[in-house]
Amino acid sequence: MATLSAFPSPNPNPNPSFLSPTDQTDNGPESLPHMDPPPSSDPTPNFNTPSDVIAPAAPPPSLLHLSFNQDHGCFAVGIDHGFRIYNCDPFREIFRRDFNRGGGIGVVEMLFRCNILALVGGGPDPQYPPNKVMIWDDHQSRCIGELSFRSEVRSVRLRRDRIVVVLEQKIFVYNFADLKLLHQIETIANPKGLCAVSQGAGSLVLVCPGLQKGQVRVEHYASKRTKFIMAHDSRIACFALSQDGQLLATTSTKGTLVRIYNTVDGSLLQEVRRGADRAEIYSLAFSSNAQWLAVSSDKGTVHVFSLKINGGSPGIVRTHNASEPATSPHSSLSFIKGVLPKYFSSEWSVAQFRLVEGCQYIVAFGHQKNTVVILGIDGSFYRCQFDPVNGGEMTQLEYHNFLKPDAAF
Helix, strand or coil: CEEEECCCCCCCCCCCCCCCHHHCCCCCCCCCCCCCCCCCCCCCEEEECCCCCCCCCCCCCCEEEEEECCCCCEEEEEECCEEEEEECCCCEEEEEEEECCCCEEEEEEECCCCCEEEEEECCCCECCCCCEEEEEECCCCEEEEEEEECCCCCEEEECCCEEEEECCCEEEEEECCCCCEEEEEECCCCCCCCCEECCCCCCCEEEEECCCCCEEEEEECCCCEEEEEECCCCCEEEEEECCCCCEEEEEECCCCEEEEEECCCCCEEEEEECCCCCCCEEEEEECCCCCEEEEEECCCEEEEEECCECCCCCCCECCCCCCCCCCCCECCCHHHCCCCCHHHHCECCCEEEECCCCCCEEEEECCCCCEEEEEECCCEEEEEECCCCCCEECEEEEEEECCCCCCCC
């Protein structure tokens, strides 16, 4: 059960973007909902721009949240006294908001590059109750709406037309314009707040855990159809949607295999192998054209796989030209796959990048061709390039640590 709060707004027409013109993409101006502010008793943050001088002795902040925005051009960081927004290419801090007292932010969800964000308090001294989603307008520098729940919020997903709030065993879908509740979904225990939504211009496709171990639920809101897919025998650990919502990549708590499904009919389109040992998968990401899939895990290696599916028409095998690899590498023993275990006929990654084992990293594809961006909870930022023809080890193009108070910005 959620409760809403809304109050008259002094500024019904907020600026649609908080980025400077040099940071804009070609997506055009954002269409924003009208939001009303909560009571003016919300604490006022201190505003520190990247050019502000930071005392060298200041300890690095404690990181509570790390995520990319919807087009992977920016990323958001929740810390123990506020939040920060960074641009990926070129790498730079866009802005930060530091709160006077307390200030822990456990969830920061961006809406592409506009001034509206969703915030949830977190850490030992949260800025907001962890059972509330605060809608923050950065041009008004305050919260302009809120959603309250009976239990802690695990994650939030935003689209231009929807707000999706994930609790331990329930998901709520709201209309962005008026915060009207449109749909409520029950799930198996979901402490990670797993949920993915399509970001294409078409109707919403939402993926979440089902009610059984290893099951995912796909909601197609345009056709009002629900599809259940038994993706794995073990519990679901991670999944990702392509931008148009037609392809779904899933992995289980075993972390050895990644499966790619057609979200419309639930058919298995491809299966790739990360490795033979169990691993915790931290993130999965499709490239914008669904030609590549990136995977990060606690084994310290980021893998890039070649996908055989045409992103625009699931189920149709992509034709490759001479400059593209036909498939991910297969085991040299695949010719006897009918006799030996499935392991020997597996598709392996085309390219890899080695990191510190045990540290948590998330990955996405960069806006430049054949590049990936890797973020670590230790503050590390890597931008790497892979060879789409020969594969192998990726080339590191850039490294920064976004948590260290230095003059890198």
